[in-house]
Amino acid sequence: MHHTELLADLRQRGHRLTPQREMILNVICEGNGHLTADEIIARIRKQYPYINKSAVYRTLELLARLCLVNPTDFGDGKVTYEIHRHPHHHHLVCRQCRKMIEVDGAVFAPLEKLLRDEYAFAADLDHFAIFGLCRKCQPASSPAPTLRKRRA
Amino acid sequence: MHHTELLADLRQRGHRLTPQREMILNVICEGNGHLTADEIIARIRKQYPYINKSAVYRTLELLARLCLVNPTDFGDGKVTYEIHRHPHHHHLVCRQCRKMIEVDGAVFAPLEKLLRDEYAFAADLDHFAIFGLCRKCQPASSPAPTLRKRRA
DNA sequence: CTCCTTATTGCAACTGGTTGCAATAAGGAA
DNA sequence: TTCCTTATTGCAACCAGTTGCAATAAGGAG
Known part of the structure; x- marks a missing residue:
């Protein structure tokens, strides 16, 4: 699933498209496998150092609620996220x-x-x-x- | 399961019996159902105000590892503990x-x-x-x- | 395009839980 | 009982994640 499709999906379900959300989805789609919130933030920061922690966590929560990403707790103190397959x-x-x-x-x-x-x-x-x-x-x-x- | 049995079990498995552990087990056994760490601390504090947060969390982790209590995350931001039934x-x-x-x-x-x-x-x-x-x-x-x- | 509504962001403070480390105290040995 | 080893406690700093709220900016209407 490409990130543009996910963005369209978000939009269709009545949520707003923001640069932050686009960057977050982009990173999750690129980095294949499980990424922690920290890793997602670090990767975005390379291009956009102003990315905000709360925005990331709130977006991840939204994406999880919409079943677009799967959060998983592997028991090592950080939740990881991967695109819903x-x-x-x-x-x-x-x-x-x-x-x-x-x-x-x-x-x-x-x-x-x-x-x-x-x-x-x-x-x-x-x-x-x-x-x-x-x-x-x-x-x-x-x-x-x-x-x-x-x-x- | 009474808390003295659990204490004996702890001892048998090579762990030390401390007043703190005794109080923690006591509270978990009395308060039937799921208790959060906060609730456990609050109940102990009534009799012993010096009870320490770290000690409680570490004891709960120990008890969980030994399958004497079940930690459960009901998704409301606090883990609850109940005696293993x-x-x-x-x-x-x-x-x-x-x-x-x-x-x-x-x-x-x-x-x-x-x-x-x-x-x-x-x-x-x-x-x-x-x-x-x-x-x-x-x-x-x-x-x-x-x-x-x-x-x- | 401009205006308006309101979802989203950014920030700072907070929460639940963890960790490193020095001080304490179980419990075994003598 | 006294001594010794080392598990456990207590503390303070820390970590991942959340929340309240004011400022910003999507996106729809005109």
């Missing part, structure tokens, strides 16, 4: 080695159906970070995994 | 009316199995807040749900 995907994050595995959005289909059928609840299951232990970090067949603090 | 449960949170529905932990069983079988990933699926729209807030059969900012 279709089909959906999620991230398995190993709590030990930090390895990330991307999985198809379809893995949530049974849960979505169950929640809809049993609870009439329309769950937003677009983009999750699921924590756990990857194959390598699982104790072979072990009884008690050590739970002492992981040395960061 | 068995069997697991999750919370459906309506993004419109904020209604909360508690659901059994078993709803994640198919996903857990899929992730284990397909990705050899042992997911932590203990306690989630799942956002979406409850029955009442879903557009009857509607075309375009309004996505303008919800007036808080």
Whole structure:
């Protein structure tokens, strides 16, 4: 999805187009993958040093609300943002080695159906970070995994 | 689960018992339901005004790491904590009316199995807040749900 | 083009939570 | 009991993100 399309989408939904929003969308579209707010600000600043933190956070919140970007908390103290991709995907994050595995959005289909059928609840299951232990970090067949603090 | 059992558990796993930890566990066990860090501090302060913010946050992080409490982000800017209950449960949170529905932990069983079988990933699926729209807030059969900012 | 409404920006103050580090105090050993 | 090691606390500074509000500027109407 190109940033001009996203801008048009914004406009169509009744939001104003501003240079700031254009720059933000541009950066998110260019920088492929997950970017933190800090990174987005830093990249914009190269061309426009006056970019304002609040404006960036508010725009990111707007874009998330419109499902144009996916915010994700990988548990390292900063939220990352990426362009909303279709089909959906999620991230398995190993709590030990930090390895990330991307999985198809379809893995949530049974849960979505169950929640809809049993609870009439329309769950937003677009983009999750699921924590756990990857194959390598699982104790072979072990009884008690050590739970002492992981040395960061 | 009584707080003395939790203290014993802490001790057994090699952590030290301090008055602060005792007070924190006590408050979490008494106040049933979800408490924010602020609320925990306020309650402790009634008896012991010197309780320190960092100590509380660090203890909560420890208890969460040991799966003795469940931290949950309901999306209102403050994390809440509750004693880890068995069997697991999750919370459906309506993004419109904020209604909360508690659901059994078993709803994640198919996903857990899929992730284990397909990705050899042992997911932590203990306690989630799942956002979406409850029955009442879903557009009857509607075309375009309004996505303008919800007036808080 | 000019005017008007109001969404958006920019700023500064604030909030919830984290961190580095020195002081304290658990709890084990002797 | 006393001593020792080191986990934990308390503090102050910090970090990511939010908020209230006045100033600015989209974009529609005339």
